[in-house]
Amino acid sequence: MSVAIIDAREWQKTFDLRTGETVADRHPLFGMVQGVQERHPYPGDLDVAGNRWVTDTALDLMEQYDPSFVFLTYAQQYFSGRYSVLTDADWPATVAAVFEEVERFVARSGFTPLIVGTGGMTPLAASIDLTRLDGLALCTHWSARYAGLHDPSPRDLQTVAAHPEIERIVTRDDFRQLFRDSPSDGSRAPEYLLVAREGCMFKTAGGAFRQVRRVPSPGYFIPVSACLEDVSDVTDIRKAVDRRISTGRVALIFVEGLGADDFPWPSRKVANGREWFFYETGDAQYLTITTGRHQVFEYPPGYRYFEEDGPGKEFPFSGYFRSVPEDTIGATSAARSIAVGNRSMFMHMAAGADISLECFARNLYNQGTMAVIHRSDKA
Template sequence: MSVGIIDAREWQRVFDLKTGQKADIEHPTVDMVKGIIAKHSFPGDVEMATNAWVTDTALELIEKYQPQFAFISYGLPYFTLRFHDKTADERQNIIQSVFAEVDRFVRDSGFTPVIVGSGGLVPLKGYIDISRLDGLAIASNWSASYAGIHDASARDLDYLNSLPQIERIVNKFELLNLFDGKPEEGFRLPEYLVVAKEGYTYKSAGTTLRKAVQIPGKNYFIPISTDLGKVSSIIDIRRLIENHLPNKKIALIVIEGLGEEDFPLPYRRCINSIGWYHYEQGELQFFAMYMGRHHFLAYPQGYRYYEDDDENQPYPFSGYFRDIPTDTIGVNMRLKRIAVGSRSMFPHTTTGADICIECFARNLFNQGVMATINDVILC
């Protein structure tokens, strides 16, 4: 049984990660992780202290668990720049803060870093109204460029094709071909995937959360900084790291919300796309990096996620994810692996690490810290 632990400062709860039911378990690793998350309360998605929280939490977990590989993600730039207007000086302070913490992590941990910027943000230009279609439109605040259309009428397609803010409309068969999928893998795909031009996003029933001032840009390339060697695409990062893992302790460090224009380190351009499709800062990008392959068809943008949402859905603390990945960096090498990050749910739902520690926040509302421990560690 894999377990989750939630720390809300005044209390902790241990539960079965798959069922969400309370679990009474005695294990030294559980006690160790409970102690770490009790000590390191999460400051908040847009609080500058969050950068130090990632570093401090990761360093203590490394000291006590002694992993060979670490997934580390700093989400502050993404959340802060997306939802708050910042002056040029304030923006620079954010960038300097996160890279100062990256430097501290690398220095104090002794891990060899692979540092990736997940891509920059651009000012919001306007909205594409898809709220009155005859068919069902599914969009999300967390995906600016993509929306799914189901049961589209001819009038819907005429309307969408008339909008100058739309870059392209792609049917599900084209999506299957792009991601080299089999017909049976397309059952979750929307009938059409709508792709917005840069700077535009959607207005629909699923996009009524906080208003963004910036949204993900068209980051077909992202920066990567490492002395381990060259990679041409984000799906090559896994191979690069695994080639060196037997002889080095390595950390894959993702700086969310920063692209080439803001990356202060020497870097190489890394392909962040396949064909016309580019990865936004989200779970699909994380999957591509950690799994070494494109994993779009499992959780495509615009799919009917609500069809899985009932009392029998597994992993109730993991959003719409139905499983925890097992084929990620280092999994076949029998190495200890950890993940620490300030992006809620992503560390434990995308990395497959032995122990994950992440913020427990939803839509910028801070509810505490969550940790997960893989069942293999508890056996």
């Protein structure tokens, strides 16, 4: 049984991750993890201390658990880049700050870092308004480049075909064909996938709450540490990490919102998708990296997410995830593993680490932290 320990600031509770039922059993690991959570309250997604929280929390957890594999995500700069007004001078300073945290982690832990920049960001140039279509247009999970179009009218198809900011319209069959080797069959992909041009994002019926400032820049290639010389594709990273885990202590570190041009350390570029499709930062990219297989269709862009959000859905603390993904790095490794990150509540699913500790923030509202213990039986 996987357990979730919620820390809502000065109040903690332990649950069965799948059912959401309260867990009364005590395991020595629970108390240890609760102590780490208590010592490291999350500062918030937009707080400059957010990345320091990742390093501090990871080092503390490592001291208690002694893992051989560590998975980290630094994301404060991604949230700030997306929603804050940053000048041209602000961004390099922001990048420098996050790498100071990476350096601090590496220096203190002694782990070999394998760093992945999940893709750069570019100022928002235009919004593509899909709200007036007859059919239903949906963007999911903060996607800017992709929207799903469901049940379009002939007029809708003419409108989107003529739109200058829409780069491509892809039928479900063509989308499935592109990733025909994916574990999921793509049946939940939208009828049509709309692809925005560089710098543009879709506006669909949904929230218009916060002003978006930056969106993912073309991320056909993303940067990885130069030491990953055996990696040329995003799906190769998994094998490269596995090889290194077998011989030493390894930290796979995701730095959110960074493209090849931003990466301050020696790096190489790896393919981040296939043909016209590239991964935006998010669960699909994470899962692709941690499983070594393209995972476009598990929670496909623009799908009818609300149909899966009713009573009876399992994993209530795991957002839209319906199951624990198989074959992730942490799930298959014999070595002790931890994951710490401030990106979202999907880290415990994507990493599969024995112990994950992540911020519990939704729509930038800081509600505390969640630790997930998948395994407590490793020596």
